Amino acid sequence: MNNAAPEKRQRVPSAYNRFIKEEIQRIKASNPDISHREAFSTAAKNWAHFPHIHFGLKLDGNKQGKLDQALAEGTQKSNGFY
Template identity: 85%
Template sequence: MIVTAPEKKQRVPSAYNRFIKEEIQRIKASNPDISHREAFSTAAKNWAHFPHINYGLKLDANKQTNLPGEGTTKSNGFY
């Protein structure tokens, strides 16, 4: 008797997954000679410094930022 593992459901890609995929493509387009490992490393570093607003992530509840077209908001925290 052969036992097979049940099929895994495919998950929706996370914001990080979408960012990394797009960023690696962008990096390789501008520098075709770069290795995939270097492009991935650069993309991961870019993620660390990227404003995650465009990827559906919620900001910290104590921090507020001005989004384009939303006018000004006041910070609830310290300066």
């Protein structure tokens, strides 16, 4: 009798999973000394503060530039916080 667990199918990563993975890489690139735990926490806070990202939506015109600037400034000023 075989009691091995059935194979689990690998799920397609959610928008949150993709965002967190990319955001952790971005945060660590700008601050290599940050711990993974702190980078993850920062990425999760960034997800919570920018809800339009959740659905892959783009902001109109100048608003996107302001968002990019806010993300960049937040990373430089506080180790990646929004």
